[in-house]
Amino acid sequence: MAASPRALFRLVVASARSRVLLLPPPARPLLGARACSTGAQFHYLAVQKTGTQQNVGLIQLNRPQALNALCEGLMEELRRALEAMENDPQVGAIVITGSQKAFAAGADIKEMQNKGFQECYSSGFLSGWDKVSTVRKPVIAAVNGYALGGGCELAMMCDIIYAGEKAQFGQPEILLGTIPGAGGTQRLTRAVGKSLAMEMVLTGDRISAAEAKEAGLVSKVFPVDKLLNAAIACAEKIASNSKLVAAMAKESVNAAFETTLAEGTRTEKRLFYATFATDDRREGMTAFVEKRKAKFTDS
Structure with a gap:
C-alpha cells in the first residue's frame, strides 16, 4: 500500500534529522557512460556523459537515505553540474533522474523548519533553485517513484518529463502548513489547468503517472526499468540536431x-x-x- 503524504513527509523529516550525513555510494554507470570531466566532486549527485556519441549529460540525484530530499548542498551541486554541462560543447541535451523509489520526495524539511519570515525574505530562500529552468540546453526529467513538493517542482523546471509507470506527482506542502515555493503553483497550473492544480495544492493529494500523462504534465510513460534508457534515447535524438x-x-x-x-x-x-x-x-x-x-x- 502506498504511503500517505503525511507518512512520506515524516520519513523525509526523520531521515533529514540524522546528525551524521552518510554519503551514498556513486550510482552504477550506464553501459557506454563515462564520468563527466567537470573537475568537481559530488556528494549528492552522480554525474556522467552517456549515449553512443557521449553527447548526453546524465545527472542522477543520489541521496537515497532521504529519498533524494533536496537539501541546499544537493541544489548547489546541481547548479554546478548544470553549468559544467552548459559549457561542455560535446553535450547536446541533459537528463536528470533519481532512483526507482524516488525522483525527489521534496525539499529537506530540517533546513526549513526553524526558519523565520525575515530570514527567508532577506536571504531570498529558494531563489537559486530555478537553475534548471534557465539552462539553454534541453533538459529531460526521467521520473520514477515519488516526485513530491520540491521534487515535482524540479521535474516541472525541465523541458520534457518522462515518467515510470509507478511515478507519483504531488504538491503536498499544505500538509506541512505552507505552500509550494519553487514554482509549484505556477508551473503546475500552466501544465494541468486550474482545477486539477488547485485540487492538488489544496488537498496535498498525489496523481499517478497515468493521470499525469492524461493531464498533460508528462509526455510519455514507460515501464520502470525502461524509463532511463528511453529518456537518454530522446536526449540523443535532440543532441543529434544543431x-x-x-x-x-x-x-x-x-x-x-x-x-x-x-x-x-x-x-x-x-x-x-x-x-x-x-x-x-x-x-x-x-x-x-x-x-x-x-x-x-x-x-
Missing part, C-alpha cells in the same frame, strides 16, 4: 509558456529569422534538397 538551433527552439517554446500569444509569436518570428544567419540552417536545408543527412556544426 545545438544552436535547439536553444532557439527551446526559447521559442518557453515564450509560449511564459508570455502572451502576441509576444510569443513575435519571439518566434525573431528567432526564426535568426536561424537564417546560421551555417546549420543552410546545411539543413541543403541536405534536405540533396537528400542526404545533415552534418550540423553548431554554428
Whole structure:
C-alpha cells in the first residue's frame, strides 16, 4: 500500500534529522557512460556523459537515505553540474533522474523548519533553485517513484518529463502548513489547468503517472526499468540536431509558456529569422534538397 503524504513527509523529516550525513555510494554507470570531466566532486549527485556519441549529460540525484530530499548542498551541486554541462560543447541535451523509489520526495524539511519570515525574505530562500529552468540546453526529467513538493517542482523546471509507470506527482506542502515555493503553483497550473492544480495544492493529494500523462504534465510513460534508457534515447535524438538551433527552439517554446500569444509569436518570428544567419540552417536545408543527412556544426 502506498504511503500517505503525511507518512512520506515524516520519513523525509526523520531521515533529514540524522546528525551524521552518510554519503551514498556513486550510482552504477550506464553501459557506454563515462564520468563527466567537470573537475568537481559530488556528494549528492552522480554525474556522467552517456549515449553512443557521449553527447548526453546524465545527472542522477543520489541521496537515497532521504529519498533524494533536496537539501541546499544537493541544489548547489546541481547548479554546478548544470553549468559544467552548459559549457561542455560535446553535450547536446541533459537528463536528470533519481532512483526507482524516488525522483525527489521534496525539499529537506530540517533546513526549513526553524526558519523565520525575515530570514527567508532577506536571504531570498529558494531563489537559486530555478537553475534548471534557465539552462539553454534541453533538459529531460526521467521520473520514477515519488516526485513530491520540491521534487515535482524540479521535474516541472525541465523541458520534457518522462515518467515510470509507478511515478507519483504531488504538491503536498499544505500538509506541512505552507505552500509550494519553487514554482509549484505556477508551473503546475500552466501544465494541468486550474482545477486539477488547485485540487492538488489544496488537498496535498498525489496523481499517478497515468493521470499525469492524461493531464498533460508528462509526455510519455514507460515501464520502470525502461524509463532511463528511453529518456537518454530522446536526449540523443535532440543532441543529434544543431545545438544552436535547439536553444532557439527551446526559447521559442518557453515564450509560449511564459508570455502572451502576441509576444510569443513575435519571439518566434525573431528567432526564426535568426536561424537564417546560421551555417546549420543552410546545411539543413541543403541536405534536405540533396537528400542526404545533415552534418550540423553548431554554428
